[in-house]
Amino acid sequence: MIGNDIVDFSMARLSRCKEQRFIDIVLNAHEQCLLAKSTCPFRSFWQMWAMKEAAYKAYVQLHPNRFFKPRSFECTGMGAHERVHYKNFSVEVITEIHESYAFAQTTSEQRITRTQIQELSANCSTLGQILRKPLFYEVSEMYGLSKSSLKIVKNKAGVPKVYCGAKALPLHISLTHHGRFAAYSIVEY
Amino acid sequence: MNKDELIAKLRTIVEPYIQDEQAFTELNEDTDFVKDLKINSANLVDIILDIEDAFDIRLENEDMEQMLDVKSAMKIISSKLQEE
Numbered sequence: 001m002i003g004n005d006i007v008d009f010s011m012a013r014l015s016r017c018k019e020q021r022f023i024d025i026v027l028n029a030h031e032q033c034l035l036a037k038s039t040c041p042f043r044s045f046w047q048m049w050a051m052k053e054a055a056y057k058a059y060v061q062l063h064p065n066r067f068f069k070p071r072s073f074e075c076t077g078m079g080a081h082e083r084v085h086y087k088n089f090s091v092e093v094i095t096e097i098h099e100s101y102a103f104a105q106t107t108s109e110q111r112i113t114r115t116q117i118q119e120l121s122a123n124c125s126t127l128g129q130i131l132r133k134p135l136f137y138e139v140s141e142m143y144g145l146s147k148s149s150l151k152i153v154k155n156k157a158g159v160p161k162v163y164c165g166a167k168a169l170p171l172h173i174s175l176t177h178h179g180r181f182a183a184y185s186i187v188e189y
Numbered sequence: 190m191n192k193d194e195l196i197a198k199l200r201t202i203v204e205p206y207i208q209d210e211q212a213f214t215e216l217n218e219d220t221d222f223v224k225d226l227k228i229n230s231a232n233l234v235d236i237i238l239d240i241e242d243a244f245d246i247r248l249e250n251e252d253m254e255q256m257l258d259v260k261s262a263m264k265i266i267s268s269k270l271q272e273e
Contacts, residue, residue: 012231021241025234025253053230066223067254068233158224178229 002172002187003057003091004105005050006117008179012046026052026070034078043097048075050104051093055084057159057174058091058106064157081107101181105174108187114138117183130182131175135162138186143169190270195263202239206232221258233257240266246273 023045027035031048038044052073059073060066074085075093084093092107103117116134136147145164152173154160162169174185190198200216207213208227212220222228222236237253240246240262246269248256255261 007231019238021238022234025237025250049231066257068230068256069250069254070230070234071250154224178231 001058001061001091002106002108002174002185003054003059003061004103004115004174004176004183004185005053005057006104006176006178006181006183007046007050007102008181009043009046009100009102011179012042024071028071028074031075034075038078043102044078047078047095047097047102047104050102051075051082051084051095053176054093054104054106054174055086055089055091059086059089060157061159061172062089064155064159066157101178103181103183105185114186115183117181120180120182130177131184135173135175135184135186139169139171142188190267192263195266196259198243199240199259199262199266202243203228203236206235216259218260218263219258222262223257244270246270 023032023035026049035041035044049070052070052075055073072086076083076085080096081092081094083090093104094107095102095104105115116138118130118134120130132152136150139145139150139162140147149164151163152160153163160173160175162171162173170189172187172189176183196216196218203222203226204213206228209225212225220226222233223230228236233256237248237256241248244266246266248265248269252265252269256265
């Protein structure tokens with residue numbers, strides 16, 4: 001399993017994350033304490049958001065049912081390596097904070113994870129269109145397959161898989177797009 | 190409030206956040222906020238707050254859990270309105 005999430009700071013609304021009702025939907029009491037101590041609450045808020053989203057996407061790969069419960073995914077802290085818990089599920093999440101974006105990705109005990117973050121010239125395409133080309137290039141190199149034989153299929157829970165013809169490749173992938181940034185993460189199993 | 194009025198009000202609420210015009214034009218009970226309208230998940234929080242304000246209701250964490258499509262949103266809003 002793998003989950004990732006990117007937040008473009010220029011698209012994330014400052015006003016909203018100052019609004020207590022908005023914060024209450026997303027953060028639990030412990031996380032709100034972390035936020036109160038932060039020197040940059042705006043970035044900290046969206047960092048925790050990205051961590052929760054990344055963990056949710058990984059969780060849904062194991063339990064393919066969609067739901068929306070951001071507050072129930074609990075961040076232990078706001079470091080670069082932190083665990084996120086949900087019920088009996090727990091995953092380590094690595095976060096990178098850049099000038100323009102926050103990127104979070106679950107770690108894996110499986111094989112090498114490959115990630116690519118892209119800056120887009122215009123935010124007009126759908127996520128699939130943006131990431132299909134670099135992702136298919138990478139996967140075709142990994143398996144010696146033709147790019148034109150690859151496709152992304154999402155299951156009922158919205159989890160994407162790479163297929164070569166009718167056959168699913170042994171990869172977990174996660175895709176994310178926000179504003180000017182998009183990223184994919186791949187892990188083999 | 191009947192079904193059509195409810196859908197009409199929901200249309201206005203979700204409009205600022207949609208990223209698929211075609212799906213928005215065809216919005217109906219079966220429309221999914223994420224899969225069809227391509228609304229990003231941070232905007233789902235905005236939609237929840239906008240629904241609370243527009244219908245003058247308060248949604249609990251468990252109400253939000255299934256708030257991923259028009260049908261579920263309508264069901265939750267209707268049940269909240271009946272409680273009042």
